[in-house]
Amino acid sequence: DAKTTQPPSMDCAEGRAANLPCNHSTISGNEYVYWYRQIHSQGPQYIIHGLKNNETNEMASLIITEDRKSSTLILPHATLRDTAVYYCIVRRRSGANNLFFGTGTRLTVIP
Amino acid sequence: GAGVSQSPSNKVTEKGKDVELRCDPISGHTALYWYRQSLGQGLEFLIYFQGNSAPDKSGLPSDRFSAERTGGSVSTLTIQRTQQEDSAVYLCASSLERGLETQYFGPGTRLLVL
Numbered sequence: 001d002a003k004t005t006q007p008p009s010m011d012c013a014e015g016r017a018a019n020l021p022c023n024h025s026t027i028s029g030n031e032y033v034y035w036y037r038q039i040h041s042q043g044p045q046y047i048i049h050g051l052k053n054n055e056t057n058e059m060a061s062l063i064i065t066e067d068r069k070s071s072t073l074i075l076p077h078a079t080l081r082d083t084a085v086y087y088c089i090v091r092r093r094s095g096a097n098n099l100f101f102g103t104g105t106r107l108t109v110i111p
Numbered sequence: 112g113a114g115v116s117q118s119p120s121n122k123v124t125e126k127g128k129d130v131e132l133r134c135d136p137i138s139g140h141t142a143l144y145w146y147r148q149s150l151g152q153g154l155e156f157l158i159y160f161q162g163n164s165a166p167d168k169s170g171l172p173s174d175r176f177s178a179e180r181t182g183g184s185v186s187t188l189t190i191q192r193t194q195q196e197d198s199a200v201y202l203c204a205s206s207l208e209r210g211l212e213t214q215y216f217g218p219g220t221r222l223l224v225l
Contacts, residue, residue, distance in 0.1 A: 034213075043115075043202050043216030044154070099144075099204075099214060101153040 004088045009106040012082075018075040020105050022088030025069040031092050033064060035073045036101070037084040044087070044101070047073065078109045113137075115217035117203050123223045124193055132188040132220045136205030143186050144206075144214060145178055147199040154202065160186065193224045 005023040012018040024033065034049040048055055048062045050071075055062045061074040075082055087104040116135045124130050136143050145157040156170035160180045171177070175193075180186040190197055200221050204214040 043204075043219050044214075046213045046215065049213070099146075099154065099156075103153065 004090055004102055006086070006088055006102065006105045008103065009108070011108050011110055012075075012078045014080060014109050014111050015077055018073075018078040018082065018107055018109070020073040020075075020086050020088075020107065021070065022073070023070045024088070024090045027068050027090050028092075031090045033062065033068075033071050034089040034091065034099075035060070035062065036087045036089065036099075037082075038087070038104075039081075039084040047086075078107075080109050080111060083107060083109045115203055115205050115215055117201075117217040117220050119220060120218065121221045121223075123225065125225055126195060127192055129189065129191045130193055130222065132190075132201050132203075132222070134186045134188070134203030134205075134217060136184065136186070136203070137215055138184075140205035140207055140215075141183070142206045142214075143180055144204040145186070145188050146202045146204065148202060148219070149199045157188070157201075190222075193222075195224050198222055198224045 003026060032049050032051050035047040036044045037047055038044045048057055048060050050062045050064055052064060054064060062071060064071045073086060085104040085106050087101045089099055115137055118133045122130055141162045143160040146154040147157060148154050158171055158178045159167040175191045178186060178188045188201060200219040202216055202219045204216045206214045
C-alpha cells in the first residue's frame with residue numbers, strides 16, 4: 001500500500017471549514033484513499049473513502065486531485081467534537097488484511 | 112447492539128498473569144481484526160479472521176498471544192504470562208468482508224500490566 005504524508009497538527013476555528021491535506025504521490029491506479037479519525041480515548045472511526053471522484057457524506061467531503069497524488073478531507077463546519085487525530089490511508093482492494101495508520105494530523109478545533 | 116463492543120473496557124493485571132479480552136463484532140460482519148495501540152503510537156495489527164478461513168496471525172508479537180473466534184462471531188484475544196510491555200489499548204474491528212471494506216472499531220480494552 002502507498003505511503004501517505006500528513007501535517008502533524010492543525011488548528012481550526014469552530015464553525016469554520018477544516019481542510020486536512022494528504023499527499024500520496026506513489027498511489028497506484030487500484031488504490032483507494034480512506035480517511036479515519038480517532039477521538040481521544042476512543043477507537044478509530046471511519047469517515048469517508050474514494051478512488052477518483054470527489055465524495056461527500058454526512059460527515060465530510062473528500063477532494064482527490066486529478067492526478068490522484070493528493071487529497072483533502074473537508075469538514076464543512078467544524079465543531080469542538082471534531083477535535084481528533086485524522087488518518088489518511090491508501091490501500092488496494094486486495095491489500096493487506098490490516099489497516100496501517102501513520103501518525104496522522106492532530107486537528108484542534110478552537111472555540 | 113449497533114456497533115462493535117469490547118469487554119472489559121479496562122483491565123489491570125499483574126505481570127505473569129493471563130488475560131482474556133472479548134470482542135463482539137457487528138452482526139453479519141464476516142471479518143474481524145485485532146489491533147493494539149500503545150500510548151501515542153499508531154495501530155499495530157495483531158490478527159485477522161475471515162469467515163471459516165484460517166486466521167492471519169502474522170501480526171502476533173509472540174506465542175504468548177492467541178485468539179479465537181467461535182461460531183464466526185465473538186472473538187477472544189488471550190495474552191498469557193503478561194509482561195509490562197503488553198500494556199496498551201487493544202482494539203477490535205469488524206467489516207462486512209475483506210477487501211474494500213470499511214472497518215468499524217470498538218472502543219477498545221485498556222490493559223495495564225503492573
